[in-house]
Amino acid sequence: MILSGVLTMTMVYASLAPEAALRSTFGESVSGPVADIVVRNWGALIALVGAMLIYGARKPPVRPMALTVAGASKAIFVALVLSHGGRFLGYQAGIAVLSDVLWIMVFAAYLLSVRRTPTGDLKVGSVGTA
Numbered sequence: 001m002i003l004s005g006v007l008t009m010t011m012v013y014a015s016l017a018p019e020a021a022l023r024s025t026f027g028e029s030v031s032g033p034v035a036d037i038v039v040r041n042w043g044a045l046i047a048l049v050g051a052m053l054i055y056g057a058r059k060p061p062v063r064p065m066a067l068t069v070a071g072a073s074k075a076i077f078v079a080l081v082l083s084h085g086g087r088f089l090g091y092q093a094g095i096a097v098l099s100d101v102l103w104i105m106v107f108a109a110y111l112l113s114v115r116r117t118p119t120g121d122l123k124v125g126s127v128g129t130a
Contacts, residue, residue, distance in 0.1 A: 001057035001066070004103050008050030008070070014043025027091040049073050064111060071107040074100035 014021035018039035022029040030039070049070050056066025078097050081088050089097065 001053045001063070004070070004106075005050045005053030005057065007099065008053060009047045011043050011046035011050070015040045015047065016043075018043065025092045025096070026088050046073075064114065067107040067111055071104050071111075074104050078104070 011021070014025075018036055019029045019031070021043060022039060052066045053070050056063040078100050081093050081097050088094065
C-alpha cells in the first residue's frame with residue numbers, strides 16, 4: 001500500500017504543472033482557466049488517494065475503505081482511458097493503466113482474503129444458534 005500510495009501521490013505534479021502533466025500523461029493539453037482549475041484539482045484528488053493508501057497501510061481499521069476507494073478510482077481511470085481505444089496508451093497513461101490494473105488486482109485479493117478471515121468475534125458454540 002505504501003508503494004502504491006507513493007506512486008499515486010506523484011500525480012500532485014498535475015496540481016503544480018497542469019499543462020506539463022497532461023502532455024506527459026496523455027500527449028495532449030487543454031488550456032484556459034477552467035482547464036487549469038480542473039486539472040489542478042484532479043492532481044490534488046489523486047494525490048489525496050495516494051495519501052489515503054499510505055495512511056491505510058499504517059492504520060488497519062481504515063485499510064478496507066482506503067483500498068476500496070483507491071481501487072474504484074483506479075478502475076474508473078482505466079475504463080476512461082481504454083474507452084478511447086489505444087489513443088493514450090503510448091504515453092504515461094499507458095504505464096498508469098498497466099500499473100493500476102495490477103494494483104486493482106492486489107487490492108481485490110487483499111480485500112477478498114480479509115473478508116474470508118474469521119474476526120475472532122465468534123464464540124465456541126455460537127455458530128448456528130439463534
